Amino acid sequence: MKLNSLKLTYFKNYDALEANFSSGINCLVGKNGMGKTNLLDALHYLSMTRSALNTVDGQNIQHGESFFAINSVFEVADQELRINCYFEQGKKKVLKVNGKEVDKLSDHIGRLPSVLITPDDTEIIKEGSEVRRKFFDSVIAQHDRSYLEALIQMQRLLKQRNSFLKQNDGKLNINRQLLDVYDEGLLPLFQQIAKRRQAFIEEFTPYFIKNYAQIFEGKETPSIRYRSDVVSEDFELQFKEVFQKDILLQRTTKGAHRDDYVFALNDRAVKKFGSQGQQKSFVIALKLAEYDYLKTLKGLSPLLLLDDIFDKLDDERIHRLVSLLTDEERFSQIFITDARKERSEAFFEGKANVQFYEIHDGQLK
Amino acid sequence: MEYPSKLVEQAVEEISRLPGIGKKTALRLALHLLKQPESQTAALSESLKDLREQIKYCQTCHIIADTEDCTCQTPSRDTTVICVVEDTPDVLAIRNTGQYNGLFHVLGGRISPMDGIGPDQVKIDSLIARVKQSGSEVKEVILALSSTMEGDTTAFYITKMLKETGVKVSTIARGIPVGGELEYTDELTLGRSIATRTLFSAD
Numbered sequence A: 001m002k003l004n005s006l007k008l009t010y011f012k013n014y015d016a017l018e019a020n021f022s023s024g025i026n027c028l029v030g031k032n033g034m035g036k037t038n039l040l041d042a043l044h045y046l047s048m049t050r051s052a053l054n055t056v057d058g059q060n061i062q063h064g065e066s067f068f069a070i071n072s073v074f075e076v077a078d079q080e081l082r083i084n085c086y087f088e089q090g091k092k093k094v095l096k097v098n099g100k101e102v103d104k105l106s107d108h109i110g111r112l113p114s115v116l117i118t119p120d121d122t123e124i125i126k127e128g129s130e131v132r133r134k135f136f137d138s139v140i141a142q143h144d145r146s147y148l149e150a151l152i153q154m155q156r157l158l159k160q161r162n163s164f165l166k167q168n169d170g171k172l173n174i175n176r177q178l179l180d181v182y183d184e185g186l187l188p189l190f191q192q193i194a195k196r197r198q199a200f201i202e203e204f205t206p207y208f209i210k211n212y213a214q215i216f217e218g219k220e221t222p223s224i225r226y227r228s229d230v231v232s233e234d235f236e237l238q239f240k241e242v243f244q245k246d247i248l249l250q251r252t253t254k255g256a257h258r259d260d261y262v263f264a265l266n267d268r269a270v271k272k273f274g275s276q277g278q279q280k281s282f283v284i285a286l287k288l289a290e291y292d293y294l295k296t297l298k299g300l301s302p303l304l305l306l307d308d309i310f311d312k313l314d315d316e317r318i319h320r321l322v323s324l325l326t327d328e329e330r331f332s333q334i335f336i337t338d339a340r341k342e343r344s345e346a347f348f349e350g351k352a353n354v355q356f357y358e359i360h361d362g363q364l365k
Numbered sequence B: 001m002e003y004p005s006k007l008v009e010q011a012v013e014e015i016s017r018l019p020g021i022g023k024k025t026a027l028r029l030a031l032h033l034l035k036q037p038e039s040q041t042a043a044l045s046e047s048l049k050d051l052r053e054q055i056k057y058c059q060t061c062h063i064i065a066d067t068e069d070c071t072c073q074t075p076s077r078d079t080t081v082i083c084v085v086e087d088t089p090d091v092l093a094i095r096n097t098g099q100y101n102g103l104f105h106v107l108g109g110r111i112s113p114m115d116g117i118g119p120d121q122v123k124i125d126s127l128i129a130r131v132k133q134s135g136s137e138v139k140e141v142i143l144a145l146s147s148t149m150e151g152d153t154t155a156f157y158i159t160k161m162l163k164e165t166g167v168k169v170s171t172i173a174r175g176i177p178v179g180g181e182l183e184y185t186d187e188l189t190l191g192r193s194i195a196t197r198t199l200f201s202a203d
Helices: A036-048 A119-126 A129-141 A145-168 A178-217 A237-241 A243-249 A274-299 A315-324 A341-347 B006-015 B023-035 B040-054 B087-094 B126-133 B147-163 B187-195
Strands: A003-009 A014-020 A024-029 A065-078 A077-089 A094-097 A115-119 A224-227 A262-264 A302-307 A333-338 A354-360 B078-085 B104-107 B140-144 B167-173
Touching: A003 A036, A014 A036, A014 A145, A024 A341, A036 A065, A036 A077, A036 A115, A036 A302, A036 A333, A115 A274, A115 B126, A119 A129, A129 A178, A129 A262, A129 A274, A145 A178, A145 A243, A145 B147, A178 A224, A178 A274, A178 B147, A237 A243, A237 A354, A237 B140, A262 A274, A274 A315, A315 A341, A333 A341, A333 B078, A341 A354, A341 B040, B006 B023, B023 B040, B078 B126, B087 B104, B087 B140, B104 B126, B126 B147, B147 B167
Parallel strands: A024 A333, A024 A354, A115 A302, A302 A333, B078 B104, B078 B140, B140 B167
Antiparallel strands: A003 A014, A003 A065, A065 A077, A077 A094, A224 A262
């Protein structure tokens, strides 16, 4: 899959941009605040129907204008695909594929798979379990609709159960029958979701280990462990046993919504013991594994969007990353931003298929 | 929006609280009333006042009625089945099918703690009492509730509560609408109607 041309109108800091891109590596260089990341975000928008940075669409319109438009021509399996997205303040967002409007935006997600790596991604390691669940859930849900439906239903049931517990105000003589109704709905969903997550981590780990080894040679063994109460054999019993605790705390204390993924290097938690560079390498490996996983499942190469990826990495790791990224068999088209032009130029010197674009105040040179 | 008078503004505020009516429609309605004879507005406010003050809910089935014992006392009705619905419009819809001649029970909502509606806020206890008090006259309870998570929760809960009475509990069938094309039916509905398919009788 590759993007041939892109036109932006009043999208963020872009007035009117028209650009053609080639396969291979497209390196966007320019100073801070010139719009490098915004260009990547426009591509993310075409893939996921929303911005990765600001989900309020009105704020993605250039200040003082009333709409934005993103027009693009992709090439997918030798077919030309025109994707146009248009948003006017106060109106519904319109996405057209080859001139035909998409009814449900969620149906479009997955048509143009993409993987975006940004400096904020280390949140996956540093923040609470919710961020990790969200990351892995979105990878699974991109190709498994029944998983997505189970997730939505679980969240709704939990919301109702928790509201009921809150209204009960900690009293022990709660209406057990109603609680049972929610539990009977939740238990099979917990099982279904936990099973899928467990199976997913097993499929995903080999991709991940391979990628980590390519960035950081041999010395460390990385691992991802799925941690969930739900997978233990007596979970149902455990769940029933804590119901008094649930009543007192007025929330559901056990279930798949409390799952976590533990990241480790040589069995030591990356969150606590990993250096910034190690954490960054870990996250890049996670995202590249997501790329490989989606590519295998979808049968087409996702867009790879790399925002300021060289930051905080030492020269050796950047070298390894560069030689990994220039593997044309694996990646058909990559977009990279870098605020330091000379750095990227030096590392990509002598590599074929690398194009440089200089961005200055919403203009491309 | 700016209004020429405080009185108009007040009226618009009140009217726009009604479901499906925005500020613009409310203004149009208010100005319309001003153009009509005064007696018409008086009749409208009078009838609304009467509606609130004099309306009764049937003590047995909770249908909106003029008296406290409604048509559920009519002898021509089949008193062995009770159809459980969420609200009065559902009663009218089922009556209009002409396929049902039994009794009704209006819950007045569905269990959704998120919206502040627990089992005590809907008329479930009175349904259980009604089945128990009938002796064994009531043979079947039909659940005609929305096909949403909250509707399902309510249905499961009622079923649990009715278990000890031994009454038969059924639910209305879900599937493809009459005259509907198969290919346009959504996957969930279609999946469900395959799973709960019925025998085809060719007599």
